[in-house]
Amino acid sequence: MSRKQKLVVIGNGMAGCRAVEELLALDPDRYEIVIFGGEPEVNYNRIMLSPVLAGETSFDEIVINGADWYAENGIELRSGEEVVGIDPVSRMVATDKGDRCIYDRLLIATGSLPFILPVPGATLDGVIAFRDIADVRRMIATAEGGGRAVVIGGGLLGLEAANGLRTLGMDVTVIHLMETLMERQLDEAAGFLLRRELEGRGIEVLTGASTEEIVGRSAVEGVKLKDGRTLPADLVVMAAGIRPNITLARDAGLACNRGIVVDDFMRTSDPAILAVGECVEHRGQVYGLVAPIWEMCRVVGTTLAEEDGEGYQGSVISTKLKVTGVEVFSAGDFASGDDREDIVFRDAARGVYKRLVISRDRIIGAVLYGDTQDGSWYFNLLRQKENIAESRETLVFGPALAGASQDPNAAVAALPDTSEICGCNGVCKGAIVNAIREKDLTTLDSVRAHTKASASCGSCTELVEKLMVLTLGDTYNPAAVEPICACTDLGHDEVRRLIKAKELKTIPAVMQELEWKTSCGCAKCRPALNYYLVCDWPDEYADDYQSRFVNERVHANIQKDGTYSVVPRMWGGMTSAKELRAIADVVDKFAIPAVKVTGGQRIDMLGIAKEDLPAVWADLGKAGFVSGQAYAKGLRTVKTCVGTDWCRFGTQDSTGLGIRIERFMWGSWTPAKVKVAVSGCPRNCAEATCKDVGIVCVDSGYEIHFAGAAGLDIKGTEKLGTVMAEDAALEHVVALVQMYREQAHYLERIYKWAKRIGYDEIRRQIMDDAERRKALFDRFVFSQKFAQVDPWSERVSGKDKHEFRPMAEIGFSRAAE
Template sequence: MSKRKKLIVIGNGMAGCRAVEELLERAPDAYNITIFGAEPEVNYNRIMLSPVLAGETTFDEIVINGRDWYADNGIELRAGEEVIAIDPATREIVTATGERAGYDRLLIATGSSPFIIPVPGASLDGVIAFRDIEDVRHMTAAAKKGGRAVVIGGGLLGLEAANGLRTNGMDVTVIHLMDTLMERQLDEAAGFLLRRELESRGIEVFTEASTQEILGEDVVEGVKLKDGRVVPADLVVMAAGIRPNTSLASHAGLECNRGIVVDDLMQTSDPDILAVGECIEHRGQVYGLVAPIWEMCRAVADTLASTDGQGYGGSVISTKLKVTGVNVFSAGDFAQGDNREDIVYRDAARGIYKRVVISGDRIIGAVLYGDTQDGNWYFQLLKDAEDISENRETLIFGPGFAGGANADPNAAVAALADTSEICGCNGICKGEIVGAIREKGLTTLSEVRAHTKASASCGSCTGLVEQLMSLTLGENYNPAAVEPVCSCTELGHDDVRRLIKAKELKSIPEIMQELEWKTPDGCAKCRPALNYYLVCDWPEEYADDYQSRFINERVHANIQKDGTYSIVPRMWGGMTSSAELRAIADVVDKFDIPAVKVTGGQRIDMLGIRKEDLPAVWADLGKAGFVSGHAYAKGLRTVKTCVGMDWCRFGTQDSTGLGVRIEKFMWGSWTPAKVKMAVSGCPRNCAEATCKDVGIVCVDSGFEIHFAGAAGLEIRGTEKLGLVET
């Protein structure tokens, strides 16, 4: 048996450890392996830092390789020990403590560092990056104090940070230099839809905005833009890009440009030193996404194991955004150019946009927003440079309609080759999943995750994996169990609601203890849900926990794009009086409120109120008899009315009085979504009752009751429930 060589890996992150995993599969006895990592942690999934920040999962749940993995594979882990120098002449590395360790082969996987824009104030306390778990811990601690956060950078990482901080209750502003969010991955149309979605969540977005200075003496207080605007801030997150960590390599005399230069075998200018991950430059390209890094890891493992491989030839990349509820996919080149054609599908009502870019009967780029289930299919056609001339007419509708066929729900995954990548986070192909299902008799999603790692990371490929299971198993497929409320529990919403009633649980701590919550205080996802259920189930006994509500509900106002708030007092049935109008005018003058708007719901909206003025504004409105119009809530918004038989020549019933009675009866109640109602005094329907959630149309013989209408992104007429006399 030949003597094992010494392999040192600098970097205990995803790239370094994945390369070691691939090496152990090929040559488990070839090396004595030592891994040095600057962080005092085991290998964890950095892709999942965003869900950790958002409170959707925990650090323990994103660990990829626990300490047992290192021990079981005979790997010496030196976590928390930074390597500060490489000496190629003696084949040694030097740690921060001065220790020297020799190697036969060296693998550099030092990743990248966040780009900190060089502006005054960048070193203030409260200015951080978003790259590792320690950054997440700092951000979570800051979010507990509330206040405002500014995220500099509207790329993939910046938007994930913004969403996580917003979920934690902070007021968030994104400052982006370019005119389109994620401009490297999205075209203008998709970027507009993304911005609209983020703003609907209360995230303020400034595009074409350049940071001039970060304000504050010892602690950050705000961000000043070059156009003179100042954005208040208690926390500033730098997410303006990354730079490959090349200093170790360059000081060791290795060739470096933007990254550490490697060949197709992942060898540096010193053939005994290899490099992989975000720190490398290959054929003039650097990569910051996980899918190409997995391809590099396979290539570097082939080199280290001296096995015949194809080497690394570069990557065509695709991107999926992981902000919860936002489905975005892009791949290839979608810039404007000569000899290119666009096929575009838009459905504004459903928030869906698809664009496929074609050149010479080949797909060269794709952007999908809202419906991304066909993304992998387009990506495979792009990578394979497949001729799409025969399917051109139906191409935009996906593989289910390829060749004019009727839609097949599993067509997208059935059309993929076995080599097609299903799980980008872990580099798992279709053939690997199908093979594991058949060979190991896997019938549930959890089993597939455990044996293949597919869908075990960010979860964006879960739908594809489930389609693949359905396609492979047919009737033997066992669909996944109910989705849990959050990562704090295994229970779904229905089970939690049932147990609250059955066990008579009447407080959030009682629920968490009795139902064995994994975390002592819950998270931003479960606490609002539990608070809602308790208010509904025990309205006379449970005291509403305002800290478990979202920020708009806590301050009874809607955050606006400039960081100010708007207030809409309730006006019963759209009726008001001179005294109420004077009170509103006095408040507008007293607090210098810049805008007053009559809404479509027959109310008055006051816009531009400073957050610190909200309590005093509500105090004055309360003295005048106003209550909140709940323009921010999942509850009753308005009951719109016409003047009815009191004034109208065509009125058949007292629509105004009925609307007032309904609103006074219903206001303050919580519902799963916002509710808008209306009462029209006659079939002429001046109050537009037939496009509301619940509408009443007065007729001579009584009242028509309508339901399930909509007049937002989706326009939908109501269905008629029936006619009642009283």
């Protein structure tokens, strides 16, 4: 009888043991098998560590192969003994117990190691990873005393750890460097839903947060973030990622990149040595999910059994996970791009989000949240590269309706009468259809009045309208409402109404609750939503400057040659020798090629390179300049004449009033640019009667004008009214602008808004209703406390980071004096 070959397996985890199982199924008598495992345990399911942590199951219940399995298959298990070296020449491994073990074939299944952030305090007692049962037991023991836990990392493991610790009674905060949780598996919209779910369970989530230091003497006391905050902590869980464990292989001279390099038959650069699992790199890819690892294990089995096979061809990844009780599925490539389009379905009432990414009539990516039952079907379409052109209209509704009809209303038509259409009011399809037929309802408002469908949050309006089309046919002619963009069927007014009604306070929240058709919006809707949220929730919404145009992001106007122009603010058009010298110095220092006086009574420096902008603003800031916001959807200029200070015709202090208005209102984001002028007498040298807002000083006081235009459209102003005192003029102007801010569509100039609303209605609310005027004024003042507009910037990690500072820090008074 020939001697059995000796197979040594380094790693008693899921991959190593599964590969042995595959081998035993093919050729159980070929090898004498020895398995080394660093943990003093039998083989268990690491995927189930989270339920153990949460108390939902026990360790015994997650054991895959008990001691009897090793015995029955003649396998020598050396648990708690770690291999510390491989000698490929002698075909021998050395262990931490000083033993030597000869092999004929070696299988490396060392898995991965948790990435421990290299920050001060990372070695303190109380800082642990989340990779094995020992980590779980330490977490459970710590949680028995209550206290606070900080989990660093918002990926799957981190969130599962957070949920488990919260279940055990700890106060938990999750810190995640990226803005989206599980960003590798989820897009922004699905990440928002997951975050909302976690926060609803009492877990605090901090995204865009970076750890600077673990605080404590001998044990953890807190986590300090780079923004200066310190979070108290009794336990810190590092779940910031994993790295393939390649130390043994690399030290043995095997080819390694990110992982141990293997061929299609899972052989390393040494033919006697195979590798499998999270530690390997195949065709440049490293996999951390179970499905591809199982495919690798099958190939390892055939290779060790010396049977023919096609080898491992790589895996198309799909992920179906249950993250803290929420169904999540993702597959393929779901990044945005010009060569692809999205099909998006949102059911706000059920918290369901589905996104299919299509390119050339084929699914290339999918993200499902809350309802993943069709994930396998989508994944098969993706993997088979099937043409979905004929079923694209109903594709997002799943295989039951896909291809049923090219009618865009087919999916709604196929719903049973008992299907709930309006979740807010519990109205089903049958009730709506019957009401339309029995009561001869022909308008959306009449359906709302009789059934209450879409009368509350309005998110089911599209479904109700589709039912009306199906029921009434051509007799239903909804009033045309121009949507914000192709991402939604909703117009600006409806979006603004729903943001307030539903208390939506982030862009992802708006897109989810209002069932946006795209995952992350577009260049038209994101700036609009950002403005509406800034306006409606000034004290709660964090301005998303990435949703602003490039000019607003860099505090300068881009020119046709790619350079920028910078316009410092000159209050009311007034300046001084000191300011002029500072501008001259900047022009000389940066060799700025052109300097021009603008129509808004300021100085424009043109031809500045983008990389010089931070330094230009730093020098201007030292001289006391802030941005003139010549780029802004906000207050641009307040043009003045010299008024009573110098002019023999001046009736009031127009310069002083202009400066007062500008200092009071600068930095206030508005739907479109706003230009103001104050003329000291009816001769109107400041051209106040063609501005968005103008004041003409007269002997009896101040005439207030509005809704002028002097650009593509030429239009004189409408007279709002006359007030006697300067304080009253300021209050009326501010209230008018606030009314415009709250009612106008994004990018709608004041003159267009006023025509749409009605001049008389604006006069009634501003001139005749003192209580409403005062409320508008007060809301503007409140919003200014949180306005962030100043153009200081700093270098961070080699990148330009433009820092928006609250105006309160700049030092210019908002007071009326």
